[in-house]
Amino acid sequence: MNQMEQLQQLRDRDVERCARATAEAVARAEREAAAVERAARRERSARERLAQAVRDRALRPADEFVRSFVEACEAAYAEAQQLVASARQALAEAQQRLRETRRRWLRAKARQDALAALVQRMRSADRRARDRRLSDEANERTAAAGRVAWA
Numbered sequence: 001m002n003q004m005e006q007l008q009q010l011r012d013r014d015v016e017r018c019a020r021a022t023a024e025a026v027a028r029a030e031r032e033a034a035a036v037e038r039a040a041r042r043e044r045s046a047r048e049r050l051a052q053a054v055r056d057r058a059l060r061p062a063d064e065f066v067r068s069f070v071e072a073c074e075a076a077y078a079e080a081q082q083l084v085a086s087a088r089q090a091l092a093e094a095q096q097r098l099r100e101t102r103r104r105w106l107r108a109k110a111r112q113d114a115l116a117a118l119v120q121r122m123r124s125a126d127r128r129a130r131d132r133r134l135s136d137e138a139n140e141r142t143a144a145a146g147r148v149a150w151a
Helices: 001-059 062-150
Strands: none
Touching: 001 062
């Protein structure tokens, strides 16, 4: 029984470890989702600046400063788009890791529950065997006492 209890303790630790890993994966996924939102806001801002710069260029097509500002806005917008793409990729990876760690935690929990049920059945069987043994011994003593009285 001690081995089963030790195994049960190991399963408990495994479940705790998986639960911590899942919590860390949830936190990472939340951080990555926030990073995607920040990158999307940055992209919207860059797009709006670029649209304004294009409108300015339409009003002053010969102005060299406006043309260089439009080029800078285009570069900033392209960079923001790349940032959004990489943030979305990181979020997808974090979500995949979360699914994996959650699945691992659920499997560990199922193993823990199965082992707990097995230990409970073993304890119940031991208790029933002990009770039967005590009952048999009491019946034998009673029967032995009755034989002595009749002898």
